[in-house]
Amino acid sequence: MSVKVIIPTPLRVFADKRESTEVTAKTVGEALGQLTNEFGKLRKHLFTEDGKLRSFVNVYVNDEDIRYLSKENTPTKDGDTVSIVPSIAGGIF
């Protein structure tokens, strides 16, 4: 399934300044895996050492938060958009 992953501004510096990328994935977990394969430096900003999604990063499929769907097992279909939405507060941190 061809899925667009949107990379938020604070993380673009770790993704060659790209704002989005297309991946082939059947679930959100797969899509994020492909993303971190393509941009290795993103991994530690998205995932903890034991592979869990960091709690200040939310992921949406289209406009729904995956925490209220099936989390990383949420299925993705052709044309879906996976958005990564991190906490922002103006850049002091």
Next chain:
Amino acid sequence: MSTKVQTPAPQPQAASQTKAASLSNEEILRYSRHLIMPEVGMDGQLKLKNAKVLLIGTGGLGAPLGLYLAAAGVGRLGLVDFDVVDFTNLQRQVTFGSDDVGKPKTAAAQARLSNLNPDIRIETFVTKLTSDNALDLFKDFDIIVDGTDNFPTRYLVNDACILLGKPNVYGSIFRFEGQATVFGMPAGPCYRCLYPEPPPPGLVPSCAEGGVLGVLPGIVGSIQAMETIKLILGAGDSLAGRLLLFDALAMKFRELKLRKNPNCPMCGEHRTITKLIDYYEFCGVRGEEAPAPDVQVPEITPRELKSRLDRGDDLYILDVREPHEYQISNINGHLIPLGELPRRVHELDSSREIVAHCRSGKRSAEAVDFLRKAGFRKILNLRGGILAWSDDVDSTIAKY
């Protein structure tokens, strides 16, 4: 399923305060463009006159907020900020003028807003918002608007609003992206529903990699002003339950659904947080000083570097900033941006002594750490970066 969010029930009035029941002829003239709209009318304008809104922060977001809420006739505006106007603020904090540099922000904002609308009451609180004062400060206001720039305060504002049952009109920005929503509505989500935990310092890009397009907080702050006015009037559809995302460069707005987390420790069914906590501890920050560099690396001060260069030492100056920073000012270093270093490390000669620098010393510390791990033995970090070089060695080098 979308839900229309109702305005909060009117707060009970303190015995000493009486609600305004009418508008003077002058007010009617001032607000005529409001009054001729059925969505506002006399009733709506009276609601604005009787509203009490507290703005946390009078900076980039606080500027359009203060201006538009004052212009709209919000009867009582509180401004909370302990900072003074800095020259670099003028790029975006449009309530201030050049004459205000050095003045407390609240005083400068109060002067500007009073000039715009002398009929409203503007109170200033020159204080840092803390767990000790937040509840007292918030309790006399109807709506709290969060225009702050750091995570501990955002969690503090959120928690205080939930404990007191006040709406929290939220806006945040980063470079050219913004977010806006309304937290704290009955049955609506709170900030912790969206982000249960803050990022630990150092994990989200900071330092000179931040920056912001000055007009961005103007747009997001105006959206917050609009949402505040809608709440007061009970008009339109609130952003409560929706996260508005704004990408200024693409000029695109997107909307994500924001759900109330039933297990939220603050606003969920089984609340576990019943009072304000130490938010700096929660966010992993100690005190107000600049955070210690994440990595400890061997350093050289600007003065030491200057003496060694004057002596004729063969030092390779490595500048790990971005090209646009190099254009602002540089000390003739060889530019390899930090993000490109792993790929371009072969350009460096490990037999030479290398001094790495950036703007303030943080990114170059990471570069030195990376290079040491890659086997470089003769590598030093310029403490304080080009800013310290400008202060201590050559003031013709522009600071930014």
